[in-house]
Amino acid sequence: MKGGTVKRVLGLVKPYRFLAAASVFCALVSSSGQLAIPILCGFAIDAMIGQGRVIFESVLHQIIIIGCVTAATVIAQRVMALCNNKMTYCVCRDLRDDVSDKLHRLPLAYLDRHQSGDLVSRMVADVDTFADGLLMGFTQLFTGAISIIGTLIIMLCLNGVIALAVVLLTPLSIFVARFIATRTHKYFVEQAQVRGEQTALTNELINGQGVVKAFGHEKKSLDDFDKVNEKLRKVALNATFFSSLTNPSTRMVNNFVYAVVIFVGALNAISGAITVGQLSSLLSYASQYAKPFNEISGVITELQNAIACAQRIFNLLDEDNEEADCRQPESPQAKGMVEIRDVAFRYEPERPLIEDFSLKVEPGQRIAIVGPTGCGKTTLINLLMRFYDVDSGGIYVDGADIRKMTRHDLRGRYGMVLQDTWLCTGTIRENIAYGRPEATEEEIVAAAKLAHAHSFIRRLPEGYDTVIRENGSGLSQGQRQLLCIARVMLCLPPMLILDEATSSIDTMTEVRIQQAFAHMMEGRTSFIVAHRLSTIREADVILVMKDGRIVERGRHQELLERGGMYAKLYNSQFAPT
DSSP states (O other), rough: HHHHHHHHHHHHGGGOOOOHHHHHHHHHHHHHHHHHHHHHHHHHHHTTTTTTTTHHHHHHHHHHHHHHHHHHHHHHHHHHHHHHHHHHHHHHHHHHHHHHHHHHSHHHHHHSSHHHHHHHHHIIIIIIHHHHHHHHHHIIIHHHHHHHHHHHHHHHOOOHHHHHHHHHHHHHHHHHHHHHHHHHHHHHHHHHHHHHHHHHHHHHHTTTHHHHHHHHHHHHHHHHHHHHHHHHHHHHHHHHHHHHTHHHHHHHHHHHHHHHHHHHHHHHHHTTTTHHHHHHHHHHHHHHHHHHHHHHHHHHHHHHHHOOOOOOOOHTTSSOOOOOOSSSSOOOOOOOOOOEEEEEEEEETOOOOHHHHHHEOOOOOOOEEEEESSSHHHHHHHHTSSOOOOOOEEETTEEGGGGSOHHHHHHTEEOOOOOOOOOOOOHHHHHSSSTTTTTTTHHHHHHHHHHTTTHHHHHTTTTOOOOEEEEEEOOOHHHHHHHHHHHHHHOOOOEEEEEEEEEETTTTHHHHHHHHHHHHHTTSEEEEHHHHGGGGTTEOOOOOOEEEEEEEEEHHHHHHTTTHHHHHHHHHOOOOO
């Protein structure tokens, strides 16, 4: 899995291979400059050895060359940093785009099974961590590799014995770094997972802060957070501790290599095999040779963390998309006819929900769906909108199987007002026109008036230009629901789904909204889910559901006269006690 992750990361870099090539070239120039300076210093030292033998012209010449090489090295490092930064953040931008696109393609079942906070953590925190590791990798791995190879070549040219000693001791440093790194990766994987749990819990507690305070649940919430926080502390400490062993361990080995070079080099200098300037150069190269290993061992910690985060991101991207639309989709004329034939559906294989469900709805009919909690009312709406696909049977809209229609076409035929409101960050105007961005100002205001939202919108500081955030914070639940109703009033689709659409609205406003709904539903097929049975008396057909089946159907008065389940539900709300 780890090797496959690295391969996929390299695939993400491929579109920016020009920047990568420029970075490698600059790394080559920078490393070459750094490698040239010690030998130039050695030449300068040799020009000053011996009493009265200081060759000023040669020393000045070496100083000028060193200055030019240093300037070229600094420029190359600057350009390399720019290339690496641009490449890294372009890759991360593309990765976030891929994750965002994936979230829109995932089936609703996946989103229901996973906490939103964990998904946010993968898209934000994990990508940021991945960016840090990728940037350090590009910046230090290339230069480190070039420095190691270049240093060995120059040392071989200066003195083969010393170079051989260095080469023989090098694998010890590599072995130590690899031994620690391979045992550290699992801790970073666990750290990324627990960080996702912490983000999910934090998101949950912030969104539900009102409920937490209302029930005096602060202490228990803090205890829950402390448990996750402590779990994260332990796994992060393990990951950091074991990965931190890499740098001092390799540094100890490299110091030993440096000591060997000093000892062997001193013996060679005493015997006259090398000059003092060459010995100085060899000591500089021995230090330079060790430095990349120390840097790379330090980078390994970030790379391990980055790879662990990349795995979580790729796991999300590898999830199955929702079933693709039909290649030759049908798009019948919108009439509003719906037929459900022998449908069976269950969220979990071992728990039946809807079985042998059949229903035929003629264009323009108003279908009310009632029943106890958990009987399948909202599930039926999810199936009509194809948020979920049926396990067996079929649903037909205007004669076409909805699985042979595009989801965009199918969902464009419905207008939905749900009990749970959803508003995006933006102005009141933009939220009302969410389904019809091209709507005129007059149309938006007319829709708001029909929804009885115009009066409270005018009282806002900026009216229709008032910006709302975080799903309508600053507005009451009822005001948010009125805006959602206005959004549907503006679109006026062929069919309507009203799922407890007036649950958060006061009784007087509800009466006016019901009148607006009555006007809006004229000639439109409508599905009305309601617990307040007073809102469905005028429905053409009332379906009473229990355990995923239709146990009664008929008009309001007929069902009352039968004295069945509907009558019990109705009398429980309106019969005197």
